[in-house]
Amino acid sequence: MQQKKLSVISIILFVLAGLLTVFFVWAMYNCYVQVDNAIIQGNLTVSGNIYVIVDYYMNNAVVYLIWAILLLCFGLVIQRLMPRISAVPVAASEEQGSAEAVDEEDFEDYSTLGNLAPSEPKPEEAASDAASAVEEGEAKADSDEESK
DSSP, X not given: OXXXXXXXXXXXXXXXXXXXXXXXXXXXXXXXHHHHHHHHHTSOOTTTXXXXXXXXHIIIIXXXXXXXXXXXXXXXXXXXXXXXXXXXXXXXXXXXXXXXXXXXXXXXXXXXXXXXXXXXXXXXXXXXXXXXXXXXHHHHHHHHHHHO
């Protein structure tokens, strides 16, 4: 048979679920003793107070059972997903190594400025356009001063 290795998180969740189950049994017993003593003393009647008795059990005992079931389910889900999760970092590290090589190639491409989109002007053209615009603005300002 093939043995699966349990993760530490799953083991912790299983242990907590077991402890909560034991606490549930203890709480159910204490609820039973409390309700039984109230009925024997005459402080509580079953016929008109069934909702109150069920509510008492739900609030004081069944909550721990629900949490135990949830922790057990979380532990099982983590146990099933751990092989998938442990495989992801290996693939990610391989992709990261290839991404570094691509980044170096991209840097070489952009260093020549050959990959700019057609709608974007090259830096040389943008600088010359800006310089001509400044010269036009200065010429216009000079002509305005001369006309005054």
